[in-house]
Amino acid sequence: MKRLIAGITALAVTVAVTAFGLGYAAAQNAPKPPSNDWLLDAPDDTERFKLLQRYLRGFDQPMWEVGYRYEGIHDALKRSNFKLAAYHWDKIKTTIENGYLKRPARRANAEALLFASGVHAEVKTAFESGDSTKAWAAFAKARTTCMACHDAEKLPEMNGQAMFHDLAIPTR
Ligand code: HEC
Numbered sequence: 001m002k003r004l005i006a007g008i009t010a011l012a013v014t015v016a017v018t019a020f021g022l023g024y025a026a027a028q029n030a031p032k033p034p035s036n037d038w039l040l041d042a043p044d045d046t047e048r049f050k051l052l053q054r055y056l057r058g059f060d061q062p063m064w065e066v067g068y069r070y071e072g073i074h075d076a077l078k079r080s081n082f083k084l085a086a087y088h089w090d091k092i093k094t095t096i097e098n099g100y101l102k103r104p105a106r107r108a109n110a111e112a113l114l115f116a117s118g119v120h121a122e123v124k125t126a127f128e129s130g131d132s133t134k135a136w137a138a139f140a141k142a143r144t145t146c147m148a149c150h151d152a153e154k155l156p157e158m159n160g161q162a163m164f165h166d167l168a169i170p171t172r
Contacts, residue, residue: 113152
């Protein structure tokens, strides 16, 4: 009887130890619970920078903002809010420059068509003049320049967007 009890006890201990061991191993291999620390959880700074680089995208997102501000300029001119038009036009410059910080190959055409060409400065002066006729003519020039860059970058489909066709430009 004693031996039977000893045997059962030994078996129970073995089972318990094995179960604990398996449970521990499972806990080690279990996927981590979801965490919001997508940067802090990365193994090192190189991985963190890779994540940031991916998250910050390429030229598309700055252009998305540029499109939004371009529409903002049209709206501002309709309301004779020339100061707001100049504000958006300034931000468009910053945004395109930040764009080619990420995608340097886009710089040459942006410089040649919009900045070094003097078009950006010219359009800005026209908006700041507060003269409606000059401001609308400048908007037309901006539109042509945006579209020229899309052509130069071999993306003519970008010129098929509503903002380049449905935003009326008064000619008078
Ligand atoms: C470097 C020359 C360049 C200039 C100048 C430029 N664009 Fe672009 N635009 C691009 C490129 C390149 C893309 C496509 C981006 C991509 O594929 O990552 C683009 C895409 C766009 C898009 C689509 C973005 C999206 O993903 O929804 C809009 C909107 C746009 N441009 C508006 C404008 C407007 C408005 C102007 C003028 C104020 C302008 N662009 C000036 C090069 C330019």
